Amino acid sequence: MLIDEKFGEQFVFSTSTLDNGINLRDKQIKYIVADIMDVDILIQCLGRKRIIDKSDKVTVIIKNISNKMLNKLIRDCDKQIEPALYLQEHGTSSYVEKYRKQSNRIVYDRPVNNEVGYDKAINDLMFFKEIYDKQFFEQIASEENGYMNYIKTKLQQDTYIILDDTYDKADITDYLDTIIGKRLYKEEQAELIKKVNLRDGRGRRQKDVEQLNIYFQKNSLPYNINNDSKMNKDRRRRLDNGNANPNYNKRYWILAKHMVFD
Incomplete structure (x- = not known):
């Protein structure tokens, strides 16, 4: 590594000792993950990756401190x-x-x-x-x-992404995809509300359909809850298998997903 300024393996795990005299000049290095609290040491560690030219891009992942x-x-x-x-x-x-x-x-x-x-x-x-x-x-x-x-500011970047937000959005999307078009009665509604976990400024969990739909819109999630009080009432006395419908005359929500075009 000292001579070639590269490494052959897919991953290198190191302490901050690596920042002492090591230079890495390799376009194959695409990610740097750093869990270092001291900002000065962090900058030194990130600087081990030497940028070769404008086509040399790297994604830096840093542990946040709330x-x-x-x-x-x-x-x-x-x-x-x-x-x-x-x-x-x-x-x-x-x-x-x-x-x-x-x-x-x-x-x-x-x-x-x-x-x-x-x-x-x-x-x-x-x-x-x-x-x-x-x-x-x-x-x-x-x-x-x-x-x-x-x-x-230290890294002279315009924006950053919080990975937790990205993962949370992916998790909620996976869940929402499983309930599209299904009748959501009281228990299912409670589960949806819990999964979204939308809260107001006082920390109170939001249960209103309009607020949930606004949440989907603001977070660019292509979903919408239909809660038509006249239409969304289960009038089926019996289910398709002939059994009595336990949800007869109960209101429900329907989750729809929109088509998204890039």
Whole structure:
């Protein structure tokens, strides 16, 4: 790999160690998948793939960090920073008394010259890194999808796609295709509502046909629910096999699928 700047296998799995002096100049590399939280290291890793010319395209897949997770990271930074600040202000004895059972990656034990024992000291480099990370997390958490928008800007891209949304849409499409043209009574309606899982701003699940149809339209899903109160009422007293119809006189929905032309 060092000499040819390529690899022969279909996949290469690596830690971030790969970003140390490795260049990959190969148009056969079509995907890069990265699960690295530190943005600077992430950029270095992505840079191992050297773009040869304008026809050299690669799809980059990056693990997203939600705003909820960012807030947790901010709290984690505070758990490291606050004891260090306390040590600066109150000294070792008070620190040990207060944080005896709490580990800290910033504070370490420093031997005391010419004495038996140790003192508590702060790793300045790690201390400032925690402060930097906290400020960075707070900055990108201040807007919706802040992390991915930041990454988009760093990579000089116009748009990005959330794969979870793509997979969710594929799953719901597979399900909807199985119920096209079928009578959907109360239980089937409840299942459809649960599958779509459309919620309003207060988190309440939406059950109205009109709202569901708007959801299909906004998400470019070629489906529509027919809920004609006059037409959609099961008038069959008996089923085709001769048995009594358990849904006689009950209302139902019908799901239709539209033709889509590119």
